[in-house]
Amino acid sequence: MDKINMIEKFAVIENYYEPKEAARVNDMAVKMVKLKGPFTWHLHEDSDEMFMVVKGKLTIEIENQESVDINENEFIVIPKGVKHRPNPVEEVLVALFEPADLLNTGNVVNEFTVEKVEKI
Structure with missing residues (x-):
């Protein structure tokens, strides 16, 4: 077991x-991401998604x-x-806490889409 900073x-x-x-964590991934500026409108049809702010302030627009x-x-x-x-x-x-295979842009594929998430 390794602790993570x-x-x-x-x-x-x-x-x-x-x-x-x-x-x-089981079938869930802990993903780290830096955000700034507008992302793309999207949804995840079959999965919830948790955003935990470590530093800064996140505004999420919801339809x-x-x-x-x-x-x-x-x-x-x-x-x-x-x-x-x-x-x-x-x-x-x-x-982010979400299924490991969850596509970051959900039901949309565009310039923000990350097909394969690297491990760090």
């Missing part, structure tokens, strides 16, 4: 919206609802089937 893991991530896998701001040491679970878009103004460091 999240800040050290974030330090090796160079690109925004390019998640990296830091660990596995037909007001945006939600998630601050450091807070998290939100986006239920399956809910269309959403991360849109932080400044850089934010986020840990």
Whole structure:
């Protein structure tokens, strides 16, 4: 068993919206990602997705609802089937808890899509 320093893991991530896998918990992955600016509107038809803010503030736009701001040491679970878009103004460091094979852009394939998540 190895402990994981999240800040050290974030330090090796160079690109925004390019998640990296830091660990596995059964069939779930702990993915680390740096976010800044608008992502793409998408949904995950068969899976919930948890965003935990490690550093910064994350704004998530949710279809037909007001945006939600998630601050450091807070998290939100986006239920399956809910269309959403991360849109932080400044850089934010986020840990994602989701199925290991979950496509980051859900039902959309575009320039943000990461087909294979690297392990760090």
